[in-house]
Amino acid sequence: MLQIKDLHARAGDAEILKGIDLSVRAGEVHAIMGPNGSGKSTVANVLAGRPGVEVTRGSVRFEGEDLLAFAPEERARMGIFLAFQYPVEIPGIANSYFLKAALNAIRSHRGEEELDAMDFLAVVREKMKLVEMDERFMSRSVNEGFSGGEKKRNEILQMAVLEPRLAILDETDSGLDIDALRTVAYGVNSLRSPDRSMIVITHYQRLLDYIVPDFVHVLADGRIVRSGGKELALELEEKGYSWIAGETEALAPEAVAP
Amino acid sequence: MAESQTTDLQKLADSEYKYGFVTDIEADAAPPGLNEDVVRLISAKKNEPEWLLEFRLKALRRFFEMLESEGEPTWAKIDHPSIDYQNIIYYSAPKRKTIDSLDEVDPELLRTYEKLGISLTEQKRLQGIAVDAVFDSVSVATTFKAELEKHGIIFCSFSEAVERCPEIVRKYLGSVVPYSDNLFATLNSAVFSDGSFAYIPKGVRCPMELSTYFRINAAKTGQFERTLVIAEEGAYVSYLEGCTAPMRDENQLHAAVVELVAAGDDATIKYSTVQNWYPGDKNGVGGIYNFVTKRGACRGKRSKISWTQVETGSAITWKYPSCLLIGDDSVGEFYSVAMTNNRQQADTGTKMIHIGSNTRSTIVSKGISAGHGQQSYRGLVRMGPRARGARNHSQCDSLLLGDKCGAHTFPYLEVRNASATVEHEATTSKIGEDQLFYCRQRGISEEDAVSMIVNGFCKEVLRELPMEFAVEAQNLLGLSLEGSVG
Numbered sequence: 001m002l003q004i005k006d007l008h009a010r011a012g013d014a015e016i017l018k019g020i021d022l023s024v025r026a027g028e029v030h031a032i033m034g035p036n037g038s039g040k041s042t043v044a045n046v047l048a049g050r051p052g053v054e055v056t057r058g059s060v061r062f063e064g065e066d067l068l069a070f071a072p073e074e075r076a077r078m079g080i081f082l083a084f085q086y087p088v089e090i091p092g093i094a095n096s097y098f099l100k101a102a103l104n105a106i107r108s109h110r111g112e113e114e115l116d117a118m119d120f121l122a123v124v125r126e127k128m129k130l131v132e133m134d135e136r137f138m139s140r141s142v143n144e145g146f147s148g149g150e151k152k153r154n155e156i157l158q159m160a161v162l163e164p165r166l167a168i169l170d171e172t173d174s175g176l177d178i179d180a181l182r183t184v185a186y187g188v189n190s191l192r193s194p195d196r197s198m199i200v201i202t203h204y205q206r207l208l209d210y211i212v213p214d215f216v217h218v219l220a221d222g223r224i225v226r227s228g229g230k231e232l233a234l235e236l237e238e239k240g241y242s243w244i245a246g247e248t249e250a251l252a253p254e255a256v257a258p
Numbered sequence: 259m260a261e262s263q264t265t266d267l268q269k270l271a272d273s274e275y276k277y278g279f280v281t282d283i284e285a286d287a288a289p290p291g292l293n294e295d296v297v298r299l300i301s302a303k304k305n306e307p308e309w310l311l312e313f314r315l316k317a318l319r320r321f322f323e324m325l326e327s328e329g330e331p332t333w334a335k336i337d338h339p340s341i342d343y344q345n346i347i348y349y350s351a352p353k354r355k356t357i358d359s360l361d362e363v364d365p366e367l368l369r370t371y372e373k374l375g376i377s378l379t380e381q382k383r384l385q386g387i388a389v390d391a392v393f394d395s396v397s398v399a400t401t402f403k404a405e406l407e408k409h410g411i412i413f414c415s416f417s418e419a420v421e422r423c424p425e426i427v428r429k430y431l432g433s434v435v436p437y438s439d440n441l442f443a444t445l446n447s448a449v450f451s452d453g454s455f456a457y458i459p460k461g462v463r464c465p466m467e468l469s470t471y472f473r474i475n476a477a478k479t480g481q482f483e484r485t486l487v488i489a490e491e492g493a494y495v496s497y498l499e500g501c502t503a504p505m506r507d508e509n510q511l512h513a514a515v516v517e518l519v520a521a522g523d524d525a526t527i528k529y530s531t532v533q534n535w536y537p538g539d540k541n542g543v544g545g546i547y548n549f550v551t552k553r554g555a556c557r558g559k560r561s562k563i564s565w566t567q568v569e570t571g572s573a574i575t576w577k578y579p580s581c582l583l584i585g586d587d588s589v590g591e592f593y594s595v596a597m598t599n600n601r602q603q604a605d606t607g608t609k610m611i612h613i614g615s616n617t618r619s620t621i622v623s624k625g626i627s628a629g630h631g632q633q634s635y636r637g638l639v640r641m642g643p644r645a646r647g648a649r650n651h652s653q654c655d656s657l658l659l660g661d662k663c664g665a666h667t668f669p670y671l672e673v674r675n676a677s678a679t680v681e682h683e684a685t686t687s688k689i690g691e692d693q694l695f696y697c698r699q700r701g702i703s704e705e706d707a708v709s710m711i712v713n714g715f716c717k718e719v720l721r722e723l724p725m726e727f728a729v730e731a732q733n734l735l736g737l738s739l740e741g742s743v744g
Contacts, residue, residue, distance in 0.1 A: 048699050051691060076701035084699075088692040092714025101710070102700035109701070141714070142696075158700065 001026045001197050002047075002166060007058035009039075009046050016042045018222035020058070024166070027194040031208055031233060032201045034219035035241040040201045041085060043219070044170040047199075048082040049075050062166065076102075077109035079165030083155040083172050090142040095154070098142050099124065099161055106162055127160040131187040149180035156187040167191070168199045173207040185210030205237035288349040294318065297448055300349050304417050307424060310431075317437040317447035324441050331441060341547070346511060348449045348482070406464070411495075412457040413468050416484050419455035426457055430488055434517040434555045434582070442513040442576075443551040446482045450515065453483035458493035460522060467724055469498040483514040487529070491522025491558060498727055499531045511547050516579075518554035520561035523585065527554060530723050531567040532731050552579040556588035556617075564591040565608070566722040568731040573602060578636065580609035583617035583648075590619040593719040597735065598631030598663070607636035607668075612678065615646040623654045624716050626735075627663035634666040641678035648678040656686045657715050659708070709735070 002024040009017040016039045024030055034040050045053045047060065049072035060067040067075060090098065103123075104114040115123065124138060131153040143151050152172055159167055169188065173181055188211050192198070200211055208216070208230065216232040217224045220241070226232060236243070288296050297318050301311040330340065406413050412423060419427050437447040458464050489495055499516075518527045533548070554563035565579035575598075581590030592608040610619035625633045639650045656665035671680050689711050697707035712735055713720065720728055 048695075050695055071704075072695060072698040073701050073703050076699055082699050084696065088690060088696045090693050090696065090711060090714060092717045093710055098697075098700070098702075098710070101702055101706070102697075105701040105703070105706075162700065 001063055003059075003061040004043075005059045005061075007043075007046065007060065008056045009042055010054045010056050011042065011052060015056070016222055017046070020219075020222075020224055022217065022224065024197045024199065026165075026197055027192075028215065029192065029198045029200060029211065029213045031213035031216045031230075032199060032219055032224075033203065033205075033216060033233060033236060036203075037221075038219040039222045040219050041170055044082055044168045044199070044201055047075075047166075047168055048072060048080060073105070076162075077106050081159050081162055081164035081167045083152075083159060083167065083169045085170040085172075085174060087143050087146075087151040087155055089144045089146075091144050093142050094139055095142050096121070096124065096138040099138075099158060102158070103161055124157075124161060127157055130160050130190055131157045132183050133157055148175035149177065149183075152176060152180065152184050153187070156184055156191075160187065160191055163196075165195065166197050166199070168201070170201050171203065172200070173202055173204065181207065182210065205233045208233045286350070287347055290345050290347050292318075292343045292346070292348060292449070296348050300449060300451070303349065304420070306420060309428060310420060313432065313437065314448050314450075317444050318449075320438045321441070321444045321448055324438070324444060328441070341511060343445070349451060406466075409462050409465065410459040411462060411464055412455065414455055416450075416453040416455045416486065419457075419486070423457065426488065427455070427486065430486055430517065430519050431484075432517075434519060434553045435515050435551050439551060442549040443515050446484060446513045446515045446551070450482045450484035453485040453514070453516075454487075454497075454499075455485070456487045456495060456497060458489045458495045458525075460490040461492040462490075463493070464495040467496045467498055469500070481510070481512050481514070483516075485514070485516040486519075487517070487527055488519045488521055489525040489527050489561075492524045493522070494526045494528075496528040496724055497530065498724060499529070500533070500727070512549065514550045514552075516550070516552040518552075518563055520554065520556045520558055520563055520585075520588070523558035523560055525556075525558050525561045527562070528564045528724075529554070529566070529579075530727055531565075531569070532723075532727050532734060533567065533569045534734055546573055548575045548577065550577040552577060553582065554580070554590070555582045555584060556590060557584050558588070559585040559614075560587045560589075561585050562589040562591070564593070564722070566591075566593040566719065568595045568716075568719070568723070568727075568734065569604070569606070570597045570734050575602075575604040575606055578607050578609055578638075580611065580638075581619065582611045582613065583619065583645075584613045585617075586614040587616045587618075588614060589617070591722075592619075592621045592623070593722040594622070595624045595626070595716045595719045595731075595735070596633060597626040598628070598633045600629040600631065602629075602631045604632070605634040605636060607634075607638075609638040610640070610650060612639075612641045612645040612648040612650070615644060615648065617645060617648045619650045621650070621652040621654070622718050623652075624719055625654070625656045625665050626659065626712060626715070627656065627665050628659035629663060631663045632666075633664070634668060636668045636670075638670040638672070639680055639682075640670075640672040641675050641680065643674045645675045646677050648675065650678075650680045652680075652682045654682075654684045655715070656684075657712065658686065658688045661688075 004020050004022040007017050007020040008015065020043065032040055032043060042053060046055060047067070049070065055068055062078065062080065070078065100115065100117070100120045103120065107114055125135065128135060133153055137154070143154060146154060155172065172184060176184065185207065200207065200213060202208065213230050216228055216230060218226040218232070218236065288299055294315065297314050298311070301314060412419065414422065432447065435443050438444050456468055487495065487497055518529060520527050552565065556563055563581050567579065569575060575596070579592060583590050590610050594606070596604050596606055598604050607623065608621055610621065612619065619639065621637060623635050623637070625635055627633045633656070635654045637652060637654065639652065641648050652669065654667050654669070656667070658665060665686060667684050669682050671682065673680060689708065693711055694704060694707050697710065698704060702710070713732060716735065720731055723731055
């Protein structure tokens with residue numbers, strides 16, 4: 001479904017991604033781990049098409065298409081969803097209004113009929129149960145006054161409603177307590193399916209206890225330095241990122257340069 | 259980083275000012291120039307009584323005195339070349355005059371209104387809105403007059419009111435905005451052309467919304483409307499004012515005066531404006547100068563006046579719809595959305611003058627600046643010595659689109675009664691690229707996202723508009739944003 005080849009990306013003057021290769025097939029869940037500054041969020045931003053991030057080399061193919069040629073909203077309509085690490089607040093726009101507009105934009109792109117308010121409400125009610133969100137949240141402004149946990153659950157709710165092909169979860173576990181983590185993980189797991197893929201970006205192995213990945217990749221200094229199965233995450237937790245850094249040094253000394 | 263963000267916003271589709279066209283109708287116009295002869299001409303054309311001519315002449319003399327001694331007011335944060343008052347035409351009227359039925363209206367005029375999206379036809383009739391259309395200084399058509407008359411409501415052009423009920427006009431004209439209040443009000447008092455008049459008698463709730471549309475057509479014509487709305491004890495009226503203007507290269511002056519009188523106890527006047535004068539091109543050439551004095555007097559106890567406005571046009575805007583809260587327990591409200599784009603400048607706000615006890619005022623001002631637009635909110639809340647227990651709540655929010663525009667807030671709070679309460683909140687924010695990206699990542703186009711966010715920002719104000727206007731206002735906001743957002 002997704003093929004990233006030799007991806008180099010820059011934000012401002014800083015070169016952040018220095019050659020990423022990654023393939024994700026339908027139904028797979030890939031975890032990307034790495035220390036701060038390794039470029040994990042940049043991978044997410046490149047895939048979603050965030051302005052300000054420039055691809056300098058390499059390619060990204062999504063379902064056979066050159067993903068980088070599309071605007072962020074087009075990518076969303078193609079089925080790419082990014083659960084933000086820091087979901088932004090949009091005062092004055094109700095969650096329901098926002099989500100309905102998004103859903104209808106995507107449905108219309110897929111050639112499906114747009115939903116009216118009643119039908120939409122029915123769909124949303126269903127999905128809200130998945131993330132244990134109260135209906136009252138729908139009439140509040142997007143993320144306004146939401147706690148960290150509520151914001152993350154809102155991200156997963158949106159994911160549930162929009163039914164993406166590829167979901168990228170950018171440090172969805174950051175700022176969550178154990179209960180919130182469980183709820184979010186439960187929601188994410190319920191959305192796993194053979195035609196949906198996920199890229200789970202995280203610092204800590206803990207999330208991966210709940211959302212068990214098929215593959216784990218370790219990102220350091222803009223490159224994937226190790227890939228493996230879910231055990232790799234456990235090994236990482238035990239030995240720490242410096243272990244990887246050590247290994248990386250041995251492999252490619254020039255990669256460690258600032 | 260900021261550069262590319264600004265460019266992204268700027269890539270929104272360009273949209274021509276769609277009301278920029280001219281109607282070809284023979285106009286009956288005075289030569290340019292401001293003098294006693296022109297004022298007498300205006301008064302004669304309208305068959306005005308002696309007292310009204312005197313009112314005008316008094317104002318004219320005062321105008322020259324003020325211009326001589328003080329000059330134009332300069333305290334506003336506005337930059338404009340001095341106005342040459344002698345180079346303006348103060349009277350222009352299409353050859354036809356007021357009529358009673360739409361059938362009698364010049365079809366060319368009707369077509370003009372259709373192009374403007376203003377329907378004077380049965381459609382409006384069905385929607386229950388009485389429309390009075392002012393076209394270059396003369397009210398063209400007023401529908402529904404008969405039905406309103408059944409309730410004893412008078413709704414007609416100002417000129418007609420002078421003929422029909424001169425005693426009422428004489429009683430209230432200049433009672434809220436004295437003829438020498440400020441330079442532009444004084445000018446208006448001398449050369450006002452026409453406007454709307456509404457009188458709601460005691461205990462009557464006006465059964466429909468009263469609406470008026472303005473248009474400035476002939477070149478070099480300043481438009482000077484004079485509007486007077488009076489609600490007696492227990493009366494209610496909702497009045498809508500909307501404006502558009504054609505594209506012109508020379509600046510055009512618009513110095514209107516609106517006086518609202520909530521004359522009796524429990525009287526209520528709701529005044530809504532959606533204004534879209536030509537704003538000037540991208541470099542600030544052309545466009546309307548909108549210098550307006552709007553004031554309401556809450557004379558009766560528990561009387562109420564609400565101003566709601568959405569302003570998107572005009573090269574330069576200078577207006578402060580205000581309320582004098584005289585009667586005890588009276589209420590004043592001001593809800594405003596003002597948008598400045600390209601090189602527009604706006605210095606607007608409100609004045610809430612609390613005189614009676616337990617009076618209340620609410621101010622919600624939303625300013626949106628884009629391009630190189632400069633916007634200032636200037637608000638005065640004054641609690642007089644007798645305003646025991648008076649309360650005010652003000653909220654002024656600015657939204658900046660891009661990084662070349664500006665928003666400024668000048669609140670003035672004067673409190674002379676120890677039991678009065680004043681609350682003021684202000685926020686300034688940018689449409690974050692994060693917010694935009696969030697919307698886009700969910701499949702919403704950038705254009706729709708900006709429009710959504712702006713509408714969300716203005717929601718509190720748009721909510722106060724009569725439904726008819728709310729849709730037009732939202733479209734207008736979207737339209738104004740399309741024209742190059744920087």
